[in-house]
Amino acid sequence: MHPAFSIIFFTSAAGAGYGLLALLGLLAPFGLLPASPLFGLAALALALGLVVAGLLSSLAHLGRPERAWRALSQWRSSWLSREGVAAVATFLPAGVFAIAWLFLGGGVAGVAGWITAAMAAVTVYCTAMIYASLKPIRQWANPWVPRTYLALSLMTGALLLNALLGVVGQASAWSSLLALASVALAWAAKEGHWRHCATARAVSTAETATGLGHIGRVRLLDAPHSEDNYLLKEMGFRVGRRHAVRLRLITRLAAFALPAALSLGALVVGPGALSGTLALLAAAAAALGVIAERWLFFAEAKHTVTLFYGAGEA
Amino acid sequence: MTSLPNREPGASRLGLVIDLDTCVGCHACAVACKQWNDGGHMAPLTDTDAYGSGPDGVWFNRIHSFEAGTEQGGCGSRTTNFPRSCLHCEQPACVTVCPTGASYKRAEDGIVLVNEDLCIGCKLCSWACPYGAREFDQDVGVMKKCTLCIDRIHNETLAESERVPACVMVCPTSARHFGDLADPSSAVSKLVAERGGYDLMPELGYEPTNKYLPPRPRPALALDERVTRDSANDDLPLHGLLKWADRILAR
Numbered sequence: 001m002h003p004a005f006s007i008i009f010f011t012s013a014a015g016a017g018y019g020l021l022a023l024l025g026l027l028a029p030f031g032l033l034p035a036s037p038l039f040g041l042a043a044l045a046l047a048l049g050l051v052v053a054g055l056l057s058s059l060a061h062l063g064r065p066e067r068a069w070r071a072l073s074q075w076r077s078s079w080l081s082r083e084g085v086a087a088v089a090t091f092l093p094a095g096v097f098a099i100a101w102l103f104l105g106g107g108v109a110g111v112a113g114w115i116t117a118a119m120a121a122v123t124v125y126c127t128a129m130i131y132a133s134l135k136p137i138r139q140w141a142n143p144w145v146p147r148t149y150l151a152l153s154l155m156t157g158a159l160l161l162n163a164l165l166g167v168v169g170q171a172s173a174w175s176s177l178l179a180l181a182s183v184a185l186a187w188a189a190k191e192g193h194w195r196h197c198a199t200a201r202a203v204s205t206a207e208t209a210t211g212l213g214h215i216g217r218v219r220l221l222d223a224p225h226s227e228d229n230y231l232l233k234e235m236g237f238r239v240g241r242r243h244a245v246r247l248r249l250i251t252r253l254a255a256f257a258l259p260a261a262l263s264l265g266a267l268v269v270g271p272g273a274l275s276g277t278l279a280l281l282a283a284a285a286a287a288l289g290v291i292a293e294r295w296l297f298f299a300e301a302k303h304t305v306t307l308f309y310g311a312g313e314a
Numbered sequence: 315m316t317s318l319p320n321r322e323p324g325a326s327r328l329g330l331v332i333d334l335d336t337c338v339g340c341h342a343c344a345v346a347c348k349q350w351n352d353g354g355h356m357a358p359l360t361d362t363d364a365y366g367s368g369p370d371g372v373w374f375n376r377i378h379s380f381e382a383g384t385e386q387g388g389c390g391s392r393t394t395n396f397p398r399s400c401l402h403c404e405q406p407a408c409v410t411v412c413p414t415g416a417s418y419k420r421a422e423d424g425i426v427l428v429n430e431d432l433c434i435g436c437k438l439c440s441w442a443c444p445y446g447a448r449e450f451d452q453d454v455g456v457m458k459k460c461t462l463c464i465d466r467i468h469n470e471t472l473a474e475s476e477r478v479p480a481c482v483m484v485c486p487t488s489a490r491h492f493g494d495l496a497d498p499s500s501a502v503s504k505l506v507a508e509r510g511g512y513d514l515m516p517e518l519g520y521e522p523t524n525k526y527l528p529p530r531p532r533p534a535l536a537l538d539e540r541v542t543r544d545s546a547n548d549d550l551p552l553h554g555l556l557k558w559a560d561r562i563l564a565r
Binding site: 130 | 386435515529
């Protein structure tokens with residue numbers, strides 16, 4: 001599948017934003033985050049800024065962005081519509097939580113925070129299900145996709161939170177541990193997804209696509225046109241697959257190994273300028289790593305339409 | 315509404331039956347489709363750089379050629395021309411994934427259509443279609459697809475014999491048949507029953523309406539021994555001048 005940068009940025013930025021938003025909503029009511037309104041403002045601005053930037057980027061993918069509001073109408077059948085509804089709906093409790101946390105404190109912030117966290121998780125789940133519900137792409141239509149999306153959202157959110165706490169000199173053992181644990185969880189989920197893609201049998205083949213398998217093995221003799229077309233540009237993308245090994249190495253290093261090592265370092269050196277720098281570097285590495293992961297998620301996905309254009313299986 | 319309609323009893327299920335035995339791969343269906351639909355319900359079928367070095371454009375029909383039985387060697391394999399277009403599935407995920415309600419399946423005849431005024435061009439329907447039936451029109455910014463020539467088949471200004479899709483109308487070998495596949499007594503349903511018409515990628519569960527008729531079996535040709543014989547070691551039945559030449563050359 002063609003890795004459109006607007007979609008890569010949307011899923012990774014909004015994922016990180018929702019991850020951070022969920023953690024703020026979960027943890028602030030327990031008094032685990034700094035009480036300074038400046039910290040709250042910065043953290044909320046970062047979380048909601050990433051969400052809004054991601055959603056705006058997703059509009060760039062549309063052929064008719066001015067009609068985007070129509071996408072909120074078909075939530076009964078469409079995961080994309082559900083994602084849109086959930087994204088818009090999350091702003092309500094998030095707004096209440098933001099005002100309550102920054103200005104009022106107390107019970108309202110607690111309830112609104114937890115609802116915000118739940119809604120953020122639902123939104124990320126809906127995003128993942130857009131892909132996991134597509135049967136023609138077996139690398140996507142499996143339960144590892146929502147697991148990976150949720151875990152990576154939590155991971156990037158936790159790394160951002162640790163970095164924010166580090167910047168204001170309030171990084172603590174628990175926030176570094178949380179970052180470390182979420183990296184381990186996301187790494188395990190991503191390896192599980194890759195293993196599933198490598199071992200699960202292809203469902204469809206050139207033989208089932210043409211129905212000519214009863215004669216024998218099927219190969220393409222002539223394509224319909226001598227030039228590229230929409231189907232091949234959108235569904236037959238091959239560049240990423242050629243660099244898959246190197247991109248997986250980049251993902252393993254930048255998204256998982258480096259953030260884990262840097263978070264562990266922050267944990268070991270204890271609160272201070274050094275641990276803050278390490279936590280910031282961990283978040284920066286993860287940003288790069290998650291973009292590489294998302295690029296691969298698209299580039300390695302193989303659509304069944306390629307069976308009509310010379311692929312043996314998909 | 316992108317939820318699928320409930321099928322009313324007696325509703326027709328219009329579609330195509332494509333005969334892979336008689337298709338000669340002339341692309342006339344693709345061209346006639348392009349010609350009709352460029353002015354039809356889904357118009358325009360935009361082309362870009364049509365006379366340049368990288369021509370591209372929207373087509374509802376694309377004709378592939380496959381070789382089946384590649385492992386059989388010699389004359390054992392079959393070349394099959396393979397027209398590919400929208401199959402107007404009973405379980406069209408292209409409709410249910412649509413976030414805006416632009417994609418819909420008609421309850422009365424099962425045709426899958428796009429309302430271009432509602433389409434936001436998110437391309438998700440083209441990802442959800444296993445068969446590559448939907449193509450994005452980058453000029454208009456919306457998705458395009460086969461309408462089963464809805465503006466021909468129900469068009470009372472046309473002579474009754476012409477109320478068939480353009481691809482069916484034009485086919486010089488009658489490899490394309492149009493009719494009601496919900497009616498077991500229709501000509502297309504009988505053809506499917508007689509010839510063993512089948513679904514493409516049935517394992518994905520889309521339940522396509524269109525059926526494909528397999529190439530008819532034919533006697534397997536033995537490899538011709540005039541081609542395969544190793545003449546250097548043969549005792550050829552030679553006489554006269556040829557026998558003399560053979561003896562001279564063999565020295």
